Amino acid sequence: MRKLKKLEKLLFVGLLLNMIIMLTGCAEAGGYYRSGKKYFANGNYEEAVRYFTSAIDENPNRAEYYIDYGMALIGLSRYEEAIEQFDRVIMDKKIALVLANNKRALRGKGIAYFSMLDYRESINQFEDALDLDVLSDLDMDILYYKGKALMYIGAYKQAAETYTDIVTQFGEEAQVxxxxxxxxxxxxxxxxxxxxxxxxxxxxxxxxxxxxxxxYLLREMGRDTEANELLSQAAEIEVKTKADKFNLAKIHFYQGLFDQAFPELSESFANGFKDAYFYIGEIYTNKKDYSTAKYYYEKYIEEGGINTPEVYNQIASCLIKMEEYEQALPYLETGIGYAHNDMMRVILKNEIIVYEKLGDYEKALTKLQSYISDYPDDKEAKREETFIISRLSNISNDINNE
Incomplete structure (x- = not known):
């Protein structure tokens, strides 16, 4: 009997110790998680990742740890890893807590794919998240991401409908x-x-x-007088910050006041506004000083750490003007890697022009036919196809006659 009581006592002490250890681990995990949240809120994603990882090590059974860990990984551009964390959370259960976690995880996956420029897959994830009738406070954010993704794939009608959904459900927001x-x-x-x-x-x-x-819209509509009046209206905004100074410099650029805009843009770059060098490049492009324009576009990439299809296309365009066709090709190829929709059309057409200028009509025709397959409404491209085919035929006849 005494042995039995002693055994029961030992079991109780063991259970108590296990509970203390578990509670200590949970407490430590919670502390790591709270620290991770603080670092994440301050934009220090590396430290956030470190603390979220520690929280998961201490307690691997909390979905929110994986979700916020995934969001921090997105902040570090580690998108594939982020998707893996979100996938750990998603479960096929109709329990309110699970559905809420699923919605947050699907939103995270959507943002990861969006950041990877895989807009179609991001739309799929956002739609799956919106199908879950929980955490309605996330719906505006998810709908906004979905609208942007639809714009980037050129689905403008569907994007407009998505933004209208936001306005209907949440009211009018200026950005929307x-x-x-x-x-x-x-x-x-x-x-x-x-x-x-x-x-x-x-x-x-x-x-x-x-x-x-x-x-931009007024100029596209040919209403230049109204467009210029609008710039004058914008110039009346009180300048209070360095950002305001940069925007005023852009106004002067669009007004064609290049001598005034140049020093303002230079000052803005020194103040941390990396886009300023792009506009200086545009000034020199307008002056047909393509070598100097190219220099500033490249400074924009190098010092700003910014990669946009527009700037690679502009560098290539400068090289085309300078008849440096071979040098233009790598910039166009890089730009294609970043481009989508309208900008893609521009860059692809410039690539075709370069191959024509190099006399590589077969490559130009291959590129052009691929372009027409993607953009069958481009009548000018179809006329160009006829010209290149005729050109190749003439070359072939010349060779046969020799």
Whole structure:
């Protein structure tokens, strides 16, 4: 009997110790997790990853640890790893807590694919997240990402519908209205676009970006006088910050006041606004000083650490003007890697031009036929195809006659 009581006592002490160890581990995990959240909120993703990893090591059974770990990995551009963390969370169970975790994880996967420029897969993930009738406070953010992804694949009508869903469910937000205005611009519904830009400006009268976007639309519509008046209106915004100074320099650039814009843009670059060198490059392009323009575009990439299809296309365009066709090709190929939709069309057409200039008509024809397959509405490209085929035929006849 005494032995039995002693055994029961030992079992109780063992269970108690296990509980203490488990509770200590959970407490430590919670501390690591809270620290990770703080670092994440401050944009220190490396430290956030370290603490989230420690939290998972201490307690691998908390879904939120994996979700926030995945979001921190996105902040470090480690997208594939982030997707792996989100996949660890997703479960096929109709329990409210599980569904909430699934929605957060699907949103994370959508953002990861979006950041990898895989917009179609990101749309799939966002739609799966929206199908879950939990955490409705995430819906506006998810819908906004979905709208941007649809824009990037050129699905402007669907993007407009998505932004309209946001407005209907959550009210008018300036950024949403401005993005919807852009989709209307791309579908040729210009007046609707102008109306949305006006609403965005009314909501955020000091946001230069909305003035610039409306300016582009007015110029596209051939309403140059109104476009210039809009720039003058934007120039009246009170300059309070270095960002305002940069935007004023951009206004002067668009007004064609290059001598005034140049020192302002140089100052803005020194103040950390890396885009300023791109605009200086544009000034020299306008002056037909392509060598200097190329220099500033490359400085924009090197010092700004920015890779956009626009800047690679501009460098290639400068080289084409300088008849340095072989040098232009690598820039175009790099630009294609970053491009989507409208910019892709521009770069692909420049690539075809380069092969024609190099006299490589067979390669030009192959590229052109691939382009026409993607953009069958381009009548100019079809005329160019006829010309290149004729050119190749003439070359073949010349060879046979020799």
């Amino acid at each position: 209205l401005a993005d919807r205005a852009y989709t209307y611009q791309k579908t040729g519904e210009h007046e609707k676009g102008l109306d949305d830009y006006d609403k965005a400006i009314a909501l955020e009268a000091n946001n230069y970006e909305y003035y610039f976007r409306k300016f």
